[in-house]
Amino acid sequence: xxxxxxxVAEIMPTLLQGLKLTLIxxxxxxxxxxxxxxxxxxxxxxxxxxxxxxxxxxxxFIRGTPxxxxxxxxxxxxxxxxxxxxxxxxxxxxxxxxxxxxTAEVYRAGIENVPKGQWEAARATNxxxxxxxxxxxxxxxxxxxxxxxxNYLIAMFKETPLLSxxxxxxxxxxxxSVANSSYRYIEPMTLVGAFFLxxxxxxxxxxxxxxxxxxxxxT
Amino acid sequence: xxxxxxxxxxxxxxxxALKVLxxxxxxxxxxxxxxxxxxxxxxxxTILRILMTLETISGGHVEVCGEQLFHMQRGGREVPADEAxxxxxxxxxxxxxxxxxxxxxxxxxxxxxxxxxxxxxxxxAKAEARAKELLEMVGLAxxxxxxxxxxxxxxxxxxxxxxxLALKPRIMLFDEVTSALDPELVEEVLLVMxxxxxxxxxxxxxxxxxxxxxxxxxxRVLFFDKGRIVEQGPPETIFRHPTHxxxxxxxxxxxxxxxxx
Numbered sequence: 001x002x003x004x005x006x007x008v009a010e011i012m013p014t015l016l017q018g019l020k021l022t023l024i025x026x027x028x029x030x031x032x033x034x035x036x037x038x039x040x041x042x043x044x045x046x047x048x049x050x051x052x053x054x055x056x057x058x059x060x061f062i063r064g065t066p067x068x069x070x071x072x073x074x075x076x077x078x079x080x081x082x083x084x085x086x087x088x089x090x091x092x093x094x095x096x097x098x099x100x101x102x103t104a105e106v107y108r109a110g111i112e113n114v115p116k117g118q119w120e121a122a123r124a125t126n127x128x129x130x131x132x133x134x135x136x137x138x139x140x141x142x143x144x145x146x147x148x149x150x151n152y153l154i155a156m157f158k159e160t161p162l163l164s165x166x167x168x169x170x171x172x173x174x175x176x177s178v179a180n181s182s183y184r185y186i187e188p189m190t191l192v193g194a195f196f197l198x199x200x201x202x203x204x205x206x207x208x209x210x211x212x213x214x215x216x217x218x219t
Numbered sequence: 220x221x222x223x224x225x226x227x228x229x230x231x232x233x234x235x236a237l238k239v240l241x242x243x244x245x246x247x248x249x250x251x252x253x254x255x256x257x258x259x260x261x262x263x264x265t266i267l268r269i270l271m272t273l274e275t276i277s278g279g280h281v282e283v284c285g286e287q288l289f290h291m292q293r294g295g296r297e298v299p300a301d302e303a304x305x306x307x308x309x310x311x312x313x314x315x316x317x318x319x320x321x322x323x324x325x326x327x328x329x330x331x332x333x334x335x336x337x338x339x340x341x342x343x344a345k346a347e348a349r350a351k352e353l354l355e356m357v358g359l360a361x362x363x364x365x366x367x368x369x370x371x372x373x374x375x376x377x378x379x380x381x382x383x384l385a386l387k388p389r390i391m392l393f394d395e396v397t398s399a400l401d402p403e404l405v406e407e408v409l410l411v412m413x414x415x416x417x418x419x420x421x422x423x424x425x426x427x428x429x430x431x432x433x434x435x436x437x438x439r440v441l442f443f444d445k446g447r448i449v450e451q452g453p454p455e456t457i458f459r460h461p462t463h464x465x466x467x468x469x470x471x472x473x474x475x476x477x478x479x480x
Contacts (some may be wrong), residue, residue, distance in 0.1 A: 121320035124271050125334035125386060126309040127303070177279050204285060 008187050011178045015188065018196055025091055025170055026157045030202030031155070032096025032148065037103030041111060043131070044104065060064050062101045068162050075166035091163040098154055103149060110145035111137060147211040154203045158196060171195060224284055224390065224422050226247040228419035232265055234448075239265050241446040242279070244254075250420040254433035254454070256400070257443030258469060263426045267392040270424070271314045272305050284311045284389060310338070311382035314392040317399050319375040321367040327354070328363040331382045338386070346385070353381035354429070357411050377411055384415075391415075392427045397432075405429070412436065420462030430473055434458050442466045 050062040062070070075090040085093070114137050122132040161172035168176075175188035223246035232240040239262045249255055255263040268274045269281065274287065282289040289296045291304045301306070322330050331350035335341040341349075354360050355440050357377035368374055376396055383391060393412065397405045409432050414422060416436055427433050433440060433454065441449045441458040442465075450463040 115320075117316060117318055117320035118322065120271075120273050121322065122322075123273060123309070124312075124314040124316075125382065126306060126338045127334060128306065130340075131337050135337065136322055140322075180310065 004187060005186070007182070007184060008191065011083070011175075011188055011191075013203055014174050014178055015191055018169060021088075021168065021214040022157070022160045022170040022172075023199075025088065025095070025163060025168065026153070028092045029095035029156055030143065030153050033099035033103050033152065034111070036096060036100035038107050038138075040104035042109035044108065045111065057103045061105060062098060067094065067159065068097045068165060070098060071162060071166050087117050087163070087166050087168045090166055091168045094166075095156060095159065099152055102152055104150070107141070107146045110141035113144060122201060126165045133145050136201035146214045147207060150203070150207045154207070156202070157199060158163060161192075170186055189217060222285070223247055223282075224251075226282040227266075227279070228282070229279040230266075230269070230276060230281060230329055231260070232269065232274065233277045235351055236413065238240065240269075243447060244279075245441065245448060245451070246340060247422060247424070249422055252416050252423045252436055252438045253425065254437035254440045255424060255426045256433060256440060256444060256457075257449075257470075258427075261443040262446040263441075263443045264394055267314065267426055270390070271312055272309060274458070278446050282410070283308060299408050310386065311388055312390045312392065313386055313388035314394065315376070315379050315383050315396050317395040319367075319379045321379055323369075326363070327359070327365050327367065327370070327378050330367065330378060330384045334382070335385050349395070350385060353384055354378075356414070357381050358407070366477050369405060372400045373407045376408045378402065380408075380411060380415070390422045390424070393423065393427070395426055395428065397429060428473070430458065430470070431456075442469065444469075 027211050034069060040055060040059060043051055044059070046052045046055075071091065071094040074085065075087065078090075080086065104178045118136055118140065119132065122136045127135065134210050164173035167173070171192055175192045179185045179188045225244050225247040227243055230240050230243040237259075242267070243262070255266065256261050260401070265274060267277055267315070270288070273297070277288050286308065287297075287300070288305075288308050289300050291300050292298075322333065325333060328347060328350055331353060332341075332343065332346040335346040335349070336343060351360065351363060354363055357380055359374060359377055359381075359384065361376065362378070367378070370378065380396075396410050396412075400408065409429070412425075412432075414435065415421070423436075425433065425436060435454075437454050439451060440454050441448050442457060442463070444465050449455060449464045450461060458465065458470065460476065461470060
């Protein structure tokens with residue numbers, strides 16, 4: 001088994017193409033998870049139990065089943081119900097929804113960290129519920145949870161190869177296809193690992209910085 | 220308005236099995252300064268929290284500025300108030316808390332202007348001009364741009380007073396506003412409140428352990444025990460010639476603990 005630099009140069013553009021899609025999918029899914037997770041966390045806190053209970057059930061259901069199964073379901077089963085989604089959209093929805101149930105827990109903890117007196121001060125100054133969330137609770141709850149949210153971002157990034165199962169041409173899928181057509185696995189797979197490692201290490205540096213910057217705001 | 224600004228009628232409040240207020244009734248006239256005193260757990264703070272709609276009631280009626288606080292009329296029937304009604308009623312009332320509860324992520328100025336801008340639609344410039352006047356009044360004109368974390372407890376509480384005043388409530392509630400302060404910071408807050416009491420015709424309800432201040436500040440003192448009013452009257456009567464033995468015992472204990480009456 002020998003390393004072929006010529007082959008590396010040959011497949012590099014394809015892999016970079018895949019890397020680009022991996023980053024796009026990660027960011028889009030992260031955006032979905034960030035927004036949807038906040039929605040889930042607020043809905044679970046709702047005083048109306050016809051809202052809170054079903055949401056809690058859905059959250060437990062999604063957390064209790066594997067992401068890969070959910071991706072198959074969205075991409076291969078939903079078409080039977082007439083819902084046909086392009087691979088990228090299905091992947092972003094699947095990953096975003098799955099991780100939203102985890103970010104919802106982070107939000108929940110962050111929201112519960114906001115002292116009761118803040119809610120009461122908002123009430124005493126006659127803010128509406130919406131104004132209380134937007135101007136008082138969320139701005140205080142979010143900074144301390146940024147490190148935990150960033151952690152999930154890195155986890156999502158490393159889960160993107162699952163999307164190759166639903167034909168998204170992300171990094172892993174591109175590597176697989178060049179490997180399958182040339183019968184050489186060492187270069188593409190090594191490069192995939194190296195790309196992920198490089199990105200993860202960079203993320204860890206950013207994460208440490210975020211922890212220093214925001215981590216102590218909650219106390 | 221010639222009638223009472225607050226009417227409390229056979230008010231009950233329980234937390235689970237614990238009865239905190241027990242068939243309580245009293246009226247407050249517009250402009251009156253009321254001091255609520257009594258041992259902890261006597262229900263006096265709960266009254267303020269109910270008036271601010273931070274607590275619901277278990278029974279009875281509360282009327283504020285001529286309207287029911289927790290009830291409204293729907294199709295000729297009395298039904299529990301909805302959030303819109305509570306929102307409508309809360310504009311009459313402001314509250315200052317024991318632990319200040321300033322918004323820590325907002326500057327002093329933004330703490331004061333947030334609610335007038337959001338709930339009354341005041342233009343920012345107008346809200347800020349008014350906030351600066353209020354800061355002047357509480358002696359903190361130079362702290363407009365400071366963050367709450369940079370202030371002392373006494374300064375925070377004065378900002379909290381300004382924040383409540385910015386909404387121009389007709390009724391102000393002060394809930395043990397000096398209890399969380401270091402002793403040397405108490406005076407600056409009391410001074411602001413004294414000035415406020417002298418200069419405005421706002422109705423004020425004060426829950427306090429500062430008997431000396433209650434004496435000076437209040438037109439009427441209500442002594443509470445176990446969710447009921449035991450005795451009430453002008454401060455001179457309550458503090459110098461209390462008739463009820465529980466009032467006497469309470470005041471003796473307070474004096475023994477070193478508080479000035």
